[in-house]
Amino acid sequence: MLLIPCPFCGEREESEFHQGGEAHIVRPKDPDELSDAEWADYLFLRKNTKGLFLERWVHLHGCRRWFNMARNTATNEIIAVYKMGAQPPKAAINKPPKTAVDKPPKAVGKGAKK
Amino acid sequence: MVDGYLRQSPLAHLHLDARAANDINVTDAGLMLGERRHVGMINLRGEPADPAFAAAVKKAVGVALPDGINRSSGKPLSIHILALGPDEWLIVCPPGTEDSIFGKMTKAMKPLHAAVTMSSEARTVIQLAGTDARNGLAKGCPLDLHPRAFGPGQCAQSILGRADILIHQTGSNAGSSDASYDLFVLRSFAEYVWTWLEDAGREYGVKVFSPAEK
Ligand SMILES: [Zn+2]
Numbered sequence: 412m413l414l415i416p417c418p419f420c421g422e423r424e425e426s427e428f429h430q431g432g433e434a435h436i437v438r439p440k441d442p443d444e445l446s447d448a449e450w451a452d453y454l455f456l457r458k459n460t461k462g463l464f465l466e467r468w469v470h471l472h473g474c475r476r477w478f479n480m481a482r483n484t485a486t487n488e489i490i491a492v493y494k495m496g497a498q499p500p501k502a503a504i505n506k507p508p509k510t511a512v513d514k515p516p517k518a519v520g521k522g523a524k525k
Numbered sequence: 526m527v528d529g530y531l532r533q534s535p536l537a538h539l540h541l542d543a544r545a546a547n548d549i550n551v552t553d554a555g556l557m558l559g560e561r562r563h564v565g566m567i568n569l570r571g572e573p574a575d576p577a578f579a580a581a582v583k584k585a586v587g588v589a590l591p592d593g594i595n596r597s598s599g600k601p602l603s604i605h606i607l608a609l610g611p612d613e614w615l616i617v618c619p620p621g622t623e624d625s626i627f628g629k630m631t632k633a634m635k636p637l638h639a640a641v642t643m644s645s646e647a648r649t650v651i652q653l654a655g656t657d658a659r660n661g662l663a664k665g666c667p668l669d670l671h672p673r674a675f676g677p678g679q680c681a682q683s684i685l686g687r688a689d690i691l692i693h694q695t696g697s698n699a700g701s702s703d704a705s706y707d708l709f710v711l712r713s714f715a716e717y718v719w720t721w722l723e724d725a726g727r728e729y730g731v732k733v734f735s736p737a738e739k
Contacts, residue, residue: 419594419611420681424667427683472684474594474610 417470418478418492431467433457434479461485465499468492534562535649535715544733555657555729558722559736561650561707565623567616567630569606571639578637582606585633586616586626595681601695601707602738607680615644615691615709619738648691649715651722652736654705657729662692662706664725670704672697686721688714 413425439445439453458464464484469477481490481503491503541560548554571578573590583589588599591608599605604626607615618626623645630641653662663670665686675681680693691709698704710718723731 423683426667472689473682474613475682476610 413487413489415468415480415489416492417473417476418494419474419476420470423470423473427470427472429469429471431469431477434465434467463490463504467495532563532646534560535712536560536719539716539719541733542735545735548732548734551730551732553730554726554732555655556653556661556722556726557655557658557732557734558719558726559652559654559734560719561652561736561738563620564645564650565616565618565620565626566643566645566648566709567618567623567627568642568644569614569616569630569634569639570612570642571614571634571637573612575637578639581633581637582614582630585629590614595679597678597680597693601693607691607693609680609682609691646712648709648711651708651710651715651719652705652734653708653722654696654703654734655729655732656702657726658706659702659704661722661725661729665721666690666692668692672704685718688718688721690714690718 414422415425415428416422417428436453436457439449442450445453462483462485463481465479465481467477468480469475477495478492479495479497479499480492481499482488483490491500493500545559569582571582573579579590586604586606588604588606591598591606591614594608594610597605597607602619604616604618604622607617609615616626616630623643627641627643634641659670662685666683668681668683669675675694677694677697680691682689682691684690685692685708689711693707693709694704695707696703696705708718
């Protein structure tokens with residue numbers, strides 16, 4: 412269970428939220444100019460990133476507002492939440508995401524090398 | 526608006542007044558449950574940054590907007606306002622007063638970028654009180670209800686069991702675990718939530734009461 416910081420309500424449990432897919436997809440200015448492939452790309456094709464991902468969430472059972480989240484999809488670390496229409500905070504995006512594969516823990520106790 | 530004589534609580538078939546009469550001498554219940562019927566509710570959307578908006582609400586309703594989201598202003602049994610989101614509020618008023626407040630509000634909001642919607646029939650209010658009100662609620666609600674996180678004057682929309690609810694903590698007693706809540710429950714979920722609460726309260730003892738209206 413994730414604790415998600417809604418930009419309006421503060422930290423709430425994941426069960427109150429719904430994920431809404433990739434964020435920052437801009438509707439093409441002139442859809443008539445697009446090929447079928449380009450239109451399909453806009454409409455249906457989404458990234459499936461392992462690591463830092465910008466996505467939309469809605470506080471469905473709470474304040475019912477949409478917002479954006481920068482999340483590491485491998486570790487579930489929530490790096491930042493920010494309001495709809497805003498750009499992701501730079502600090503969050505530049506932060507090197509932690510990987511799911513952790514380094515083996517250092518040996519401790521008896522027999523550990525000093 | 527519904528004609529008064531057609532109004533029926535979604536819990537009418539549970540005959541709660543008869544049960545309250547039956548439970549009147551129960552003194553060892555940890556969880557007290559009652560229904561406030563036909564409470565007036567008016568949904569309000571508007572621009573909180575516009576000073577004219579806040580002033581117009583206060584003038585029309587007699588209660589100022591709450592200080593922040595998920596907070597309440599006014600008195601629980603009288604007119605009060607619950608802040609549901611950054612630009613959304615619920616004006617809650619005693620049964621029978623909603624038409625006049627709705628009229629005043631629509632007039633006051635006319636020159637502003639705002640929406641006023643009567644929603645009294647959408648929900649009923651279940652009152653929760655007693656030494657185990659918090660414990661009973663916490664069994665099925667993901668909110669942190671501990672006094673350090675949630676207290677009188679705070680409200681929140683969340684989940685209870687499988688139903689969406691709006692919780693407003695109306696009171697607490699210093700030095701005891703007593704807490705009281707108003708649960709705003711959508712009509713079609715009212716029986717589910719009521720029976721869920723009765724089930725949750727079995728280990729503490731449940732007493733049904735008839736809430737007093739002003
Ligand atoms: Zn929220």
